[in-house]
Amino acid sequence: MSRLPAPAFAVRPVVSIAVLVGVVLTLLSGRYGYHRDELYFVVAGRHLSWGYVDQPPLTPLITRISTTIFGDTVMGLRVLSTISCVVTIIVVALIAREFGSERRGQTLAAILASVSGFVLGVGHMVSTATYDLLAWMLIALFAVKLLRTRDGRWWLALGLTAGIALENKYLVVLPIGALLISVLIVGPREVLRSWWLPAGVALAGLLALPNVLWQIHHDWPQLTVAGGIRDDDGTENRIMFVPLQILQLGPLLVPVWVAGFLWIWRRLPWARSVALAYPVLCVAVLIIGGKSYYALPLLLVLVAAGCEPVLGWIDRHRRTAVTALVITAVTSAVFTLPVLPASAADFVIPVNKEQGEQIGWPAFASAVATAWERIPPQSRSTATLFAGNYGEAGALVRYGPQHGLPTVYSGHMSFADWAQPPDTNTGMVLLIELNRTPRFESHFRNCTQIGTINSLVSNDEDGTALVLCDAPTEPWSALWPKLKTFY
Structure with a gap:
């Protein structure tokens, strides 16, 4: 002892x-x-x-x-x-x-x-x-x-x-x-x-x-x-x-x-x-x-x-x-x-x-805002902004308001529990996708890529696709459980 x-x-x-x-x-x-x-x-x-x-x-x-x-x-x-x-x-x-x-x-x-x-x-x-x-x-x-x-x-x-x-x-x-x-x-x-x-x-x-x-x-x-x-x-x-x-x-x-x-x-x-x-x-x-x-x-x-x-x-x-x-x-x-x-x-x-994941978020939000402006002003009240992961969603919560962006929604991790689009959002949908995938786009009509995130460095967001779709295929309340993802 x-x-x-x-x-x-x-x-x-x-x-x-x-x-x-x-x-x-x-x-x-x-x-x-x-x-x-x-x-x-x-x-x-x-x-x-x-x-x-x-x-x-x-x-x-x-x-x-x-x-x-x-x-x-x-x-x-x-x-x-x-x-x-x-x-x-x-x-x-x-x-x-x-x-x-x-x-x-x-x-x-x-x-x-x-x-x-x-x-x-x-x-x-x-x-x-x-x-x-x-x-x-x-x-x-x-x-x-x-x-x-x-x-x-x-x-x-x-x-x-x-x-x-x-x-x-x-x-x-x-x-x-x-x-x-x-x-x-x-x-x-x-x-x-x-x-x-x-x-x-x-x-x-x-x-x-x-x-x-x-x-x-x-x-x-x-x-x-x-x-x-x-x-x-x-x-x-x-x-x-x-x-x-x-x-x-x-x-x-x-x-x-x-x-x-x-x-x-x-x-x-x-x-x-x-x-x-x-x-x-x-x-x-x-x-x-x-x-x-x-x-x-x-x-x-x-x-x-x-x-x-x-x-x-x-x-x-x-x-x-x-x-x-x-x-x-x-x-x-x-x-x-x-x-x-x-x-x-x-x-x-x-x-x-992790060094790269600290760089470029204000520019990311600016690029998303530019893509959002492709939606006609009279259609924006029923349009939806959807982020593919919590980093993108968090950046748009932080920097989106200064660009006039609306509430951002995401099915990733706990973002899925904090808010979901109302069923009155029957208009266009701006998707933010690291890589274009049917996992998201199959739930929306006529999706077209209208922009790409060109990051200052080679981080995860570099090359992210900005995709504009005409409308969801069903009400958001029915669609939301299908968009939830934990990884």
């Missing part, structure tokens, strides 16, 4: 590094524009609910809070995501402390977290992964504390964090499941015999219950969404899993997390389940065909563990270490933050497509 106190926390250097990252993210937060997901979250935040077809309610709620307090702008939207990133970096240093790192090791953990492409990428924007990463780091911190001290009361902290995280994303069950399996395999199993464990489980369940009830009441649409993602991307996710594990965290951090795994396994037997949890989690993600970033948070835990053992090597190879750190910081910034001119973003989009 290990009840040795953890080393003193290096408050000043760790907090200074984290705050510096927050300043950089703030300065860059408005440089490109909204990400398609952020546009969706903004609208979802205006329709607060205990659940949505594709996610629990926490990220839309945080979006609503951030824009209300800090302003309905790109920068205002991202304030709380920046703060989340700052706290995440501090928690990584605290995890290093739990593994025995002294002041220098904790400072190195904060530095390495700060230059990680994954941490910077999710910290720059609002996404479910932004708050998921913080939750995973807190769960890891409390789990390590539980294993180090054998104090069962840490199960309550784990339950509280897990319950809140379940209101953001169900993925949190993966690291917890991987950790429990690992504890059963390598111990210490006595932590599972604490009465605090069922109390933590009950607390997590109580906090997650509102969204679970919402999903049950709506026939679990999130399972449909997850199934669609798996069917569409599962094979590609499996092929790219290992390369992206290396690239997304940072190739030059590989020696550190390898050292972390070995350090735990050889020197910290009480924490072996934490090390084993990472390969167990990787197997689970590969089986379900999940995205590579699902396992990255636990890799960041191994980075934290590796900081103390690599300090000696750094002392002997200081110039090489500094060079590697600078290269990692620069490449992470270039590929995850809007440091390049928007016109040059095609350089990084093949590696990080």
